[in-house]
Amino acid sequence: MTSTARMRPSHPVDLPLAVLVDLFSLVSAGRAVEGTVVRGVSMASDDVLPGELFVAVPGAKVHGAAYAAQAVDAGAVAIVTDEAGRALVADLASRVPVLVAPDPRALAGPLAAEVAQHPAARLRTVGITGTNGKTTTTYFVDAALRAVHASTAVLGTVELRIGDEAIESPRTTVEAPVLTNVLARALEQGATAVAMEVSSHALALHRVAGTTFDVVAFTNLQRDHLDFHGDMDGYFRDKARLFAPGQGRRGVVVVDDEWGRRLVREAQIPVESVATHVGDPAAADADWSVVAADVGLDGVGSTFTLRGPDGREHTAASPLPGLVNVSNAALAIVVAHAAGVDLDVAITAVAGAHAVPGRMERVVERAPGRPLAIVDYAHTPDALVLALDAVRPITPGRLVIVFGSDGDRDRGKRPIMGEIAARLADVLVVTDENPRSEDPGEIRAAILAGVREVRPDLTDVHEVTPRSEAVRHGLAIAGEGDTVIVTGKGHEPTQEIAGVFHRYNDRDVFLQAVADGLADAQPATRDGGVA
Ligand SMILES: CC(=O)N[C@H]1[C@@H](OP(=O)(O)OP(=O)(O)OC[C@H]2O[C@@H](n3ccc(=O)[nH]c3=O)[C@H](O)[C@@H]2O)O[C@H](CO)[C@@H](O)[C@@H]1O[C@H](C)C(=O)N[C@@H](C)C(=O)N[C@H](CCC(=O)O)C(=O)O
Numbered sequence: 001m002t003s004t005a006r007m008r009p010s011h012p013v014d015l016p017l018a019v020l021v022d023l024f025s026l027v028s029a030g031r032a033v034e035g036t037v038v039r040g041v042s043m044a045s046d047d048v049l050p051g052e053l054f055v056a057v058p059g060a061k062v063h064g065a066a067y068a069a070q071a072v073d074a075g076a077v078a079i080v081t082d083e084a085g086r087a088l089v090a091d092l093a094s095r096v097p098v099l100v101a102p103d104p105r106a107l108a109g110p111l112a113a114e115v116a117q118h119p120a121a122r123l124r125t126v127g128i129t130g131t132n133g134k135t136t137t138t139y140f141v142d143a144a145l146r147a148v149h150a151s152t153a154v155l156g157t158v159e160l161r162i163g164d165e166a167i168e169s170p171r172t173t174v175e176a177p178v179l180t181n182v183l184a185r186a187l188e189q190g191a192t193a194v195a196m197e198v199s200s201h202a203l204a205l206h207r208v209a210g211t212t213f214d215v216v217a218f219t220n221l222q223r224d225h226l227d228f229h230g231d232m233d234g235y236f237r238d239k240a241r242l243f244a245p246g247q248g249r250r251g252v253v254v255v256d257d258e259w260g261r262r263l264v265r266e267a268q269i270p271v272e273s274v275a276t277h278v279g280d281p282a283a284a285d286a287d288w289s290v291v292a293a294d295v296g297l298d299g300v301g302s303t304f305t306l307r308g309p310d311g312r313e314h315t316a317a318s319p320l321p322g323l324v325n326v327s328n329a330a331l332a333i334v335v336a337h338a339a340g341v342d343l344d345v346a347i348t349a350v351a352g353a354h355a356v357p358g359r360m361e362r363v364v365e366r367a368p369g370r371p372l373a374i375v376d377y378a379h380t381p382d383a384l385v386l387a388l389d390a391v392r393p394i395t396p397g398r399l400v401i402v403f404g405s406d407g408d409r410d411r412g413k414r415p416i417m418g419e420i421a422a423r424l425a426d427v428l429v430v431t432d433e434n435p436r437s438e439d440p441g442e443i444r445a446a447i448l449a450g451v452r453e454v455r456p457d458l459t460d461v462h463e464v465t466p467r468s469e470a471v472r473h474g475l476a477i478a479g480e481g482d483t484v485i486v487t488g489k490g491h492e493p494t495q496e497i498a499g500v501f502h503r504y505n506d507r508d509v510f511l512q513a514v515a516d517g518l519a520d521a522q523p524a525t526r527d528g529g530v531a
């Protein structure tokens with residue numbers, strides 16, 4: 001059974017299957033539907049519970065109908081599939097009702113919502129999309145929602161969290177029936193609001209079908225996932241699906257890039273625009289704009305001035321370093337306000353939203369004799385530049401980076417990451433990320449080749465494995481005034497080496513190192529060369 005299995009409502013309600021057949025015009029191809037009641041929906045055979053409806057969809061790898069027998073053995077009481085699936089489940093037609101629809105994937109969400117009595121409609125819901133900043137913005141919005149809602153849910157790449165109950169998330173946006181279950185459980189547990197990340201894959205694959213968000217938001221669009229979406233235009237169109245009636249009631253769009261401006265023009269629902277780059281011409285037409293920003297003034301985050309549609313200016317703050325987080329904070333404030341949170345309350349709550357797991361997360365605070373230690377998820381060249389630029393202004397001493405690069409992923413970025421780190425940081429600790437099936441030494445060698453382009457003599461460059469030792473080393477060589485940033489894995493709870501997932505988390509290693517007294521150790525003298 002998958003880890004999401006327990007994120008279900010404890011008291012599901014039975015619904016006659018005939019109701020769904022009528023409502024969704026399903027064509028019956030098996031046993032009669034009369035007398036069958038369903039109490040939930042699942043798309044994954046290893047996730048089915050007794051009494052549930054199994055939706056068998058054609059996938060990239062297999063047709064779900066190939067697993068229908070497994071689902072029925074697990075207690076599924078009916079199957080919804082397409083014509084291709086119908087042929088695959090012919091043997092089961094005498095055991096359970098088989099219902100056929102042209103696009104069962106698009107129906108899974110609406111079917112689940114109907115069975116669970118539309119939990120989304122009974123919650124205040126916010127959905128956030130965009131290439132970067134979804135996780136951070138979602139946690140900022142959650143902080144604002146928590147200021148006025150007794151309990152909230154937050155769903156995304158890091159975790160599925162309802163109040164204090166959380167499990168690791170299998171992906172950024174879970175499949176539609178899982179989402180419906182989580183929302184139904186959130187309601188049962190007393191949550192009244194939810195903020196969640198909506199990936200472009202989710203939009204293309206109907207994972208949020210059946211959920212109408214009160215507020216939808218867009219951060220930005222950058223080159224990514226083109227293997228899946230084809231080209232930037234296709235990627236944009238998939239993101240834009242969130243800004244349509246039935247999917248979102250009102251939208252908030254960052255217009256710093258051309259894609260955001262296009263979304264404002266093309267959205268089919270009312271949208272407010274937010275310009276977050278000070279002095280950008282886009283600000284002239286935007287409803288909300290950041291008109292001043294002071295990065296790192298308080299030694300950690302930034303303060304900024306947000307001008308509203310009425311021309312009033314509000315002093316606000318981002319608790320996390322860097323201009324990108326001014327952008328995320330400004331968006332979150334406007335989104336929370338659109339979701340019913342008083343503007344001043346939203347501003348105060350976002351300013352205090354310190355913990356976004358693995359996103360510029362301050363694990364060790366700067367203190368007398370102690371460096372600041374941060375965990376960040378930057379794993380692309382662009383994100384690495386942003387991350388290092390963000391921490392430089394809050395680093396009076398040396399900037400120490402501990403980093404690696406993934407195996408079985410884009411090899412071309414390895415030397416580029418090395419070059420960037422060598423250019424923007426003072427001390428480099430090169431280590432392993434998720435080597436997967438590759439030789440970790442070869443990955444590090446590719447990174448070091450890039451480092452050598454900038455520092456041929458490898459001054460202040462250390463090569464340390466395993467990763468836990470590298471993180472400890474980074475902390476041990478840093479002194480007061482220095483910042484140690486470990487990038488690439490963020491919140492990830494495991495490290496994948498040669499097909500095995502080992503429990504591993506950068507934050508935990510930092511905390512253990514502090515407990516072992518490493519944070520307070522005297523910094524080593526600046527030594528050159530690869531350690
Ligand atoms: C492109 C994509 O998202 N594919 C996901 C999708 O695959 P698929 O629908 O083609 O499914 P499939 O594996 O061919 O199986 C077909 C059907 O049979 C079912 N099945 C399959 C096997 C089985 O034993 N029993 C069973 O019931 C499956 O549940 C599925 O319903 O459904 C599968 C089952 O849920 C996922 O494993 C798979 O995620 C793949 C592994 C994946 O990596 N997805 C990533 C790209 C993704 O979704 N990423 C975005 C975030 C991107 C970002 O912004 O960074 C995300 O939201 O996480």
Ligand SMILES: Nc1ncnc2c1ncn2[C@@H]1O[C@H](COP(=O)(O)OP(=O)(O)OP(=O)(O)O)[C@@H](O)[C@H]1O
Binds near residue numbers: 172327328378
């Ligand atoms: N608004 C932004 N614009 C550009 N880059 C950003 C922005 N916000 C965060 N980043 C960078 O992108 C990385 C990922 O941030 P975050 O996790 O919030 O985004 P995401 O959209 O959820 O991405 P992912 O799905 O990969 O987690 C961070 O390391 C950060 O440096």
